[in-house]
Amino acid sequence: MRRLILTSAFFLTVGGVLLADERPATSNASAETLIAPYFQPPPEWAGKMGDFRSPLLFADGQKVRTAQEWRRRRGEILQQWHDLMGHWPPLITEPKVEVLESKQRENFQQLRIRFRWTPHEFTTGYLLIPDGDGPNGDAPKPAVVCVFYEPETGIGLGKPNRDFAYQLARRGFVTLSLGTTEATAAKTYALYYPSLENAEVEPLSMLGYAAANAWHVLAARKEVDPRRIGIVGHSFGGKWAMFGSCLFEKFACAAWSDPGIVFDAERGSVNYWEPWYLGYHRPPWRTRGLITAENPARGLYPRLVAQHRDLHELHALMAPRPFLVSGGSEDGPRRWAALNHSIAVNTLLGRTNRVAMTNRPDHSPNEKSNAVIYAFFEHFLGGGAN
DSSP, X not given: OOOOOOOTTTOXXXXXXXXXXXXXXXXXXXXXXXXXXXXXXXXXXXXXXXXXXXXXXXXXXXXXXXXXXXXXXXXXXXXXXXXXXXXXXXXXXXXXXXXXXXXXXXXXXXXXXXXXOSSSOEEEEEEEEESSSOTTSOSSEEEEEEEESSHHHHTTXXXXXXXXXXXXXXXXXXXXXXXXXXXHHTTOOSOOSSOSSSOSSOHHHHHHHHHHHHHHHHHTSTTEEEXXXXXXXXXXXXXXXXXXXXXXXXXXXXXXXXXXXXXXXXOTTSOTTSTTTTOOOSSSOXXXXXXXXXXOOOTHHHHHHHTTOOTHHHHHTTTTSOEXXXXXXXXXXXXXXXXXXXXXXXXXXXXXXXXXXXXXXXXXXXXXXXXXXXXXXXXXXXXXXX
């Protein structure tokens, strides 16, 4: 692919990209060079907008024409989605963090920590703090929240190529690896407020809420620059990272690995209708699987579909913050039809190269796709925030 000419208003020269078995290094041009081709769709998808309603239309049909009007429209989208999904409880902005264990690993310190991430629940995760300065020789350092089914995978103790917290810590980022360990073991997966039997907020939105509280955990650390905190996750974690970054504006950027970035009832892994995502209903739950006449979707999800809503509206909330879709089997090139709407919002705001997507045939991430994720964070977080 040809290299794009990147705008100097935001893109900065930062640390280089590493193979999985290399130690952190710096090369000012390598991150920019690696991510550059992925900010434009392939020719067959350029300018294609699909059947998605433009987020640049107000609810009454009026068109957004200025950056000031976009800010008002952005608030409208956010309000509408929170009204539909349920409103968050107050954020936990002054978290109390308990350190359960500390040890040195390679070039970073690993802390096992415990903190409250919902009004009623604590979580245990891992905080990785690199020695010395950040990836661009800076201090305080950039940071990334890494989310998955449980936190051990993120620090390198699970399936390969899902160890985002570990790999980013080796590159000079403070990282916080989190997961829904107990809920995953119970096969309820997400977070339920105030209870599993009577959730008032869609579980996927509550995961976004927990991510926002995790942002405050990192922002309170003296080692962290709160202006430069991102979030990343794969699959279930990709959905979680997407909702966290879209619904909480303080995340500076985000990478979503093959979550299924729009509704797609034909893909069993793009299963937003399940009760632990956007289809919550009181137990007993529907049988897990595709929507059929015998096993219909319940709760909010069918209402969203009936209203012709889709997740491209949430993507637009990222603008002008950059995001990367690390696409696999669930997010192929056809997803540019949704992403082009976020490009249109950024164009209105006078910004370019804010929406990127890579593609691989398999759902699982690999070294090549992950190298772009790491370069993305090095580029947008490693040298400072605009």
